[in-house]
Amino acid sequence: MHSFPCTQCGLCCQKVGxxxxxRFLDRGDGICKNYDSISRACQIYVDRPDICRIDRQYVLNYAKKMSWSEFIDINIKVCHQLQSAEILKQ
Known part of the structure; x- marks a missing residue:
């Protein structure tokens, strides 16, 4: 089982709204209340909620619906969409 190739861009943390x-993580502007914009890192990474853990989400919600590889592929596509939208914004 290969892992999700996270680029640590932080965009998923900036779009929680x-x-x-x-949404429960939204600090009011769509950005996660645990995201540090300066370091571009999660302040509670080790103790982050299950929704922020791709492996945990797979086990809890998707393992009976698709393979790990399919799940990773879908998440990579969403990640790339966020990154592409951000590039267009700039």
Whole structure:
């Protein structure tokens, strides 16, 4: 089982207001209350919620619906969409 190739861009942490599952993390501007914009890192990474753990999300919600590889591929596509939208914004 290969791991998710996270680029640590922080965009998923800056868009928590977009999904119902992550809105509880929104500090009011769509950015996660645990995201440090200066270091571009999670301040609670070791203790982050399950919704922020791709491996845990797979086990809890997707393992019976698709393979790990399919799940990773979908997440990579979403990640690339976020990155592409950010590039267009600049």
């Amino acid at each position: 977009l999904a119902e599952e992550t």
